[in-house]
Amino acid sequence: MQIAEAADTPVTESPVKVEMRLLNYAYMNLITSLIFNNPWAIAEPFKEVHKAKAATEDAIKHGKLKLPKNNDKIKVFIEMDEQFHKDTEELLEAARRRNMKWAEGVSNKLLTACIQCHKMFRN
Numbered sequence: 001m002q003i004a005e006a007a008d009t010p011v012t013e014s015p016v017k018v019e020m021r022l023l024n025y026a027y028m029n030l031i032t033s034l035i036f037n038n039p040w041a042i043a044e045p046f047k048e049v050h051k052a053k054a055a056t057e058d059a060i061k062h063g064k065l066k067l068p069k070n071n072d073k074i075k076v077f078i079e080m081d082e083q084f085h086k087d088t089e090e091l092l093e094a095a096r097r098r099n100m101k102w103a104e105g106v107s108n109k110l111l112t113a114c115i116q117c118h119k120m121f122r123n
């Protein structure tokens, strides 16, 4: 029966969405930190993004991730995601060293990556 089936299937949101909302917050906070020259404010919200990434990786490992677009190109998604997280590590290193010129450069690179990945897998 349809209704019983629907009730049996738990409606879980994509872990990417959860991760992305945290990332969105971290990135907006990054922009504010750059504008007001607050290198010490950059890192904190990225900790939550990092935790959320584990759930996304778990979904990929179990073949449960469903991307809104180009779902058959999951390998490209993984590559882009890994590059993005490497660049995030670089950003955090720049912030630790209080090097705002460096942080600004990496932030620009990250923005381009947000747009590229969304073009391919979301929009």
Ligand code: HEC
Pocket (backbone or CB within 6 Å): 014, 016, 017, 018, 020, 021, 023, 024, 027, 066, 067, 068, 077, 080, 081, 084, 110, 111, 113, 114, 115, 117, 118, 121, 122
């Ligand atoms: C490696 C790929 C990738 C990168 C990089 C990426 N995103 Fe996303 N993002 C996605 C995908 C895929 C979705 C759609 C998820 C879905 O709807 O299931 C998404 C969705 C979102 C959403 C909507 C979440 C929701 O609740 O529907 C926001 C906000 C977002 N991204 C922000 C960002 C920001 C800001 C950046 C860069 C700082 C970024 N993303 C970088 C892949 C990426």
